[in-house]
Amino acid sequence: MADTAGRTVLRTQGRRAAAAFGGDQPSGTRHPLVAVAMVLPLAVLLAVVFGGWDAVLTQASSVAGMLER
Numbered sequence: 001m002a003d004t005a006g007r008t009v010l011r012t013q014g015r016r017a018a019a020a021f022g023g024d025q026p027s028g029t030r031h032p033l034v035a036v037a038m039v040l041p042l043a044v045l046l047a048v049v050f051g052g053w054d055a056v057l058t059q060a061s062s063v064a065g066m067l068e069r
């Protein structure tokens with residue numbers, strides 16, 4: 001019986017943690033601006049490391065054009 005109770009506690013804690021981090025949304029419903037905010041720091045880092053500012057600007061303008069539609 002203790003094993004079942006322990007699993008229930010862990011499952012409840014997992015649900016609370018998922019809810020705290022926005023896990024209550026169905027998958028695939030992330031707002032496009034949130035996705036951009038998540039990817040932007042990595043894009044800037046890669047552009048600095050590899051010197052690809054032109055490519056980053058081209059891709060950013062393409063993404064901005066898609067978000068306007």
